[in-house]
Amino acid sequence: MKCKETAVPGMILGLLFFCCLMACSQPEEPIRIGISTWAGVEPAELAARKGFYEKRGVDVEMVRFSAYKDSIEAFREAKVDADMQTFDDAIRLYAAGRKMKVVLFTDYSFGGDGIVARKGIDTVSDLKGKKVGVEIGTVSHFSLVKALDTAGLKEEDIVIASIPAWEIKGAFIKGKIDAGVTWEPYLTSAAKDGGGRVIITSRDYPKTIVTTMVMSDDMISRRPDDVQKVVAAYFDAVKFMKAHPGEAYAIMAQAEGESVEEFTAHVEGIRYIDIETNKAAFGTMQDGELFDVGRNLTDFLFEKSMIKTVPDIAGLMDGGFVNNLR
Structure with a gap:
């Protein structure tokens, strides 16, 4: 009887240890990134197709939407963890209560x-x-x-x-x-x-229309290391694009359903924002180049009754992941 009394707790402890071990070894769900048609955000897709996310050690699923508004709604409803969207739409969602951060700037329109x-x-x-x-x-x-x-x-x-x-x-x-x-x-x-x-x-009117990658606060708080890897892989793609534009444009054009010639023409209408320019955009202590753009957009949206309150732009922007890159 004594053997049975001591064996049962031992078996339970062993089972609990096994379950804990299995839970800890379960792979994380992929980070789902929403994307729609715009040449400026395609480095995110390029990073997936060239395996840069995988090389950085993070599982990413690109979720492509044919309509930009559907991408925004998916992020609003937490059906994706991140999204590629314009700065003004990010401000609008943030003002409406979405817990989120701008983790990088992808491009600004320059004729696009x-x-x-x-x-x-x-x-x-x-x-x-x-x-x-x-x-x-x-x-x-x-x-x-x-x-x-x-x-x-x-x-x-x-x-x-x-x-x-x-x-x-x-x-x-x-x-x-x-x-x-x-x-x-x-x-x-x-x-x-x-x-x-x-x-x-x-x-x-350059640097007025700016596109971003936004990430949910939930994902940032639960998996900050993976978010860092996503940001790093994105800029791996930007570097690859600059070094191998022919191959990169062909991949991104295919993703957009365009010819390479059409895609190249559209790229002429934007300016991709690299790591150093991102760092300047975020700046420190709210002095980044794009803080004023954000404040102007916020004032405009409030004036047009598109948002009910004027949010603090500093709370929306998180340049930490970009600033960690070397």
Whole structure:
């Protein structure tokens, strides 16, 4: 009887130890990163296809969405752990209560966004009294205001039609609008297929439209080492792209469903942000180059009633992972 009394607890302890060992040895779930069509974010996909995440020791699953809005919603609903999204959308989600951080900046638009207009509308000044399609409360709307300002115009001087950026091309071709604000690949193809022309691009207001990788606070708190590996692998891809642009562009073009020539043309409209430029963007003590951009976007979103409160941008940005890189 005494043997049985001592054996049972021993068996239980052994079983508990075995279960603990098995639990500890279980592989982590892959970090799911949402991505949609935009040349500036494709280094994240390149990192997956070239095995850079794996080489860094982290399992990543790229989740591609055909519509950008679906990518945002997936991150909002925690269906993905990270997402590639514009700075203004990150601010909007953060202001709405999403626990998240910007962990790196991917690129800024330098001609990849702009305004397409009908024949006879040759300058921004010619937009006065015209119907212009734009997605209200987005960075496209913000850039439209900046473009109008260069011509001495205000929003009240045009007729605004609220249309998602990816639907601008269709509305323009069908003659529903006189002009529209969108991005590549829709910008160039809208001008070509709709018989119009691009009258102004983000080259005229650089570092206004910035794209980011955002990560959930939950993932950062539970697996900070893996988040660090994701960030490192992303910049491995950026370095590879600079060293081997031909191979890199072919891979990224395939991911976007474009020819290499089309993808290369779109790359000309952006500027990729490398490690050192990221460090300058984050800066220290809220003095980074993109803090002012974030504050301006926040004020704009609040003014347009797209957010209910003005969040502290410093709470959204986490440059620690970038600053850890050498």
